[in-house]
Amino acid sequence: QGAEHVLASYRHMLAHQPEHDVRYYWDTHMCASFMVDALGLRQIxxxxxxxxxxxxDYPHNESTYGYSERSLAAVVDAVGPEDAVRVVSGNIRKFLGIEK
Known part of the structure; x- marks a missing residue:
């Protein structure tokens, strides 16, 4: 929704108009990532x-190092075990084209 608003605000300034609507680009080229995000988990x-x-984000200071298990448990609690597998490994494998 925010991206659609920004595009509408700046469309008149673009030398080239997007071929598709904003949602198309999100659906075909983008994903959201998180480490710890209770609000984001509720919006899945x-x-x-x-x-x-x-x-x-290991080894950076803001990573989940030291509490990754709790962070992963929050994912399982929020979406269930099957969907947690998708969020934790399946989606990135698909995005990178390295599915089994």
Whole structure:
């Protein structure tokens, strides 16, 4: 929704108009990632389970190092075990083209 608003605001300034609407580009080229995000986990139905990826960002200070298990447990609690597998590993494998 925000991207659609921004595009509408700046469309008159673009030398080239996008061929598709903003949602098309999100659906075909983008995903959301998170480490710890209780609010984001509650919005997965709006974002789309196939568009969300968990990350640890190790070894950076803001990573989940030391509490990755709790972070992963929150994912399982929020979406269930099958969808958690998609969020934690399946979606990134698909995005990178390295599915089994």
């Amino acid at each position: 139905d709006d974002i789309g389970i196939d568009k969300v990826m968990w990350s640890s």
